[in-house]
Amino acid sequence: MSKKPARLRAWTFVALLAACHAPTRESSRVITPPLNETGAAPRNAPGRPLPPRPSDLSWPIEIAVRIEAAEGQGRLILENGSRTLTVRRLGEGLEAGGRVHPRLGFEASGPGGEISWNGKRYGGRFEIVPHPQKGLRLMNLVDLETYVEGVVAGELPLWSAQPAELEAQAIAARTYALYTLAMRGALTRVTEPRHASLSDSVADQAYCGLPANALANVESESSRQRMAAAVDSAVQQTRGGVLTREGRLTDIRYHASCGGKTSNLEAVFPGTESGSVGTDCPCDEADAQAQKREWKYTFTATQLGALARTLGVGDRIVSLKPVQKQPWRWSEVQVAGDSGQIQISFLRLRNLLGPSLLRSGRIEGTWPHPGDSIQPGGGWAVYGAGHGHGAGLCQTGTHLLAKREWSSVRILRHYFAGTVVQTL
Numbered sequence: 001m002s003k004k005p006a007r008l009r010a011w012t013f014v015a016l017l018a019a020c021h022a023p024t025r026e027s028s029r030v031i032t033p034p035l036n037e038t039g040a041a042p043r044n045a046p047g048r049p050l051p052p053r054p055s056d057l058s059w060p061i062e063i064a065v066r067i068e069a070a071e072g073q074g075r076l077i078l079e080n081g082s083r084t085l086t087v088r089r090l091g092e093g094l095e096a097g098g099r100v101h102p103r104l105g106f107e108a109s110g111p112g113g114e115i116s117w118n119g120k121r122y123g124g125r126f127e128i129v130p131h132p133q134k135g136l137r138l139m140n141l142v143d144l145e146t147y148v149e150g151v152v153a154g155e156l157p158l159w160s161a162q163p164a165e166l167e168a169q170a171i172a173a174r175t176y177a178l179y180t181l182a183m184r185g186a187l188t189r190v191t192e193p194r195h196a197s198l199s200d201s202v203a204d205q206a207y208c209g210l211p212a213n214a215l216a217n218v219e220s221e222s223s224r225q226r227m228a229a230a231v232d233s234a235v236q237q238t239r240g241g242v243l244t245r246e247g248r249l250t251d252i253r254y255h256a257s258c259g260g261k262t263s264n265l266e267a268v269f270p271g272t273e274s275g276s277v278g279t280d281c282p283c284d285e286a287d288a289q290a291q292k293r294e295w296k297y298t299f300t301a302t303q304l305g306a307l308a309r310t311l312g313v314g315d316r317i318v319s320l321k322p323v324q325k326q327p328w329r330w331s332e333v334q335v336a337g338d339s340g341q342i343q344i345s346f347l348r349l350r351n352l353l354g355p356s357l358l359r360s361g362r363i364e365g366t367w368p369h370p371g372d373s374i375q376p377g378g379g380w381a382v383y384g385a386g387h388g389h390g391a392g393l394c395q396t397g398t399h400l401l402a403k404r405e406w407s408s409v410r411i412l413r414h415y416f417a418g419t420v421v422q423t424l
């Protein structure tokens with residue numbers, strides 16, 4: 001890890017008045033589009049722009065990350081070494097140090113500076129703005145490669161991660177960030193620069209701040225150093241590497257475990273980029289049984305009743321059956337209630353019932369069987385495999401392929417046929 005321990009540094013405290021704010025990427029308003037499961041803005045609108053070529057991107061690129069745990073809090077305490085600063089929401093503005101500001105920016109002085117909030121360490125700088133509904137919003141603004149380090153450490157179990165697995169994750173994280181921000185209207189020269197942001201949760205990509213945060217519970221100093229060095233090496237080895245298709249950034253998605261076969265991107269996310277087709281994955285092979293992540297869950301009549309009311313099909317669910325675009329994964333679902341029926345995407349059904357309960361669309365059986373009647377007061381049992389939406393790169397499969405000495409490029413091209421790794 002390249003970050004140096006925090007030393008005593010003077011706060012560089014900047015009150016950014018919206019009125020005199022330069023009309024650059026840092027507009028006075030944070031644009032946060034509505035999120036779907038992966039956090040991406042809807043991309044199925046007619047006439048949506050083509051993904052950018054790497055040469056279309058404006059430099060330097062600074063990634064703005066929303067710290068979800070801070071969303072809406074009334075007070076934030078920020079630290080830099082031994083110094084502490086408290087920010088509160090006051091009316092439409094912020095109060096800090098006895099003064100009111102429309103927004104605030106904080107950074108540690110000197111190279112390698114660290115700032116922290118809630119016991120977690122971050123590089124770059126913080127920006128605090130009023131939350132659109134209530135309380136405060138905390139943003140961490142970091143350079144692209146520091147962001148990628150934080151995603152690699154946030155997404156993967158570092159104690160077991162292989163070098164090629166870390167490298168594939170770094171390229172995937174970099175590509176996702178640039179593609180997503182560009183499609184949300186930031187980064188390109190051809191559109192008016194706007195301030196779009198990424199979530200630090202799996203709604204976009206799990207970002208942990210500095211990699212040290214992901215290693216805080218590792219007792220052995222030598223193990224911490226080994227894992228931190230592995231993350232640093234993977235990011236350095238792939239520095240600037242992104243996945244492109246026909247010269248343009250790829251719509252890259254990934255998930256924890258596909259259950260043995262990934263799906264076409266379009267089948268899972270209607271209206272998204274075509275050409276990203278499903279493929280076989282080793283995560284259900286005999287040597288990977290522990291990784292297969294088979295699961296089962298029984299939804300109760302109460303949970304099903306809430307679903308029926310949310311969908312406006314009555315007070316209870318009568319039956320559920322898939323409308324599948326690919327035989328191994330539910331894509332659309334016909335939901336019948338006691339006073340109506342509706343066809344919805346599996347992603348919506350999963351979000352409504354709970355992504356941690358209905359873990360994936362690779363469903364191997366249900367009781368009652370699909371389409372059969374669920375008795376009044378009865379439940380709906382689901383048996384499945386995998387975890388996540390199942391399109392794009394499978395992280396469990398990537399781990400297994402890396403152990404078989406596949407390179408990161410070979411792994412990425414397996415899950416995203418027709419793409420190449422290009423350096424920015």
Ligand SMILES: [Zn+2]
Nearest residue numbers: 258281283394
């Ligand atoms: Zn898989």
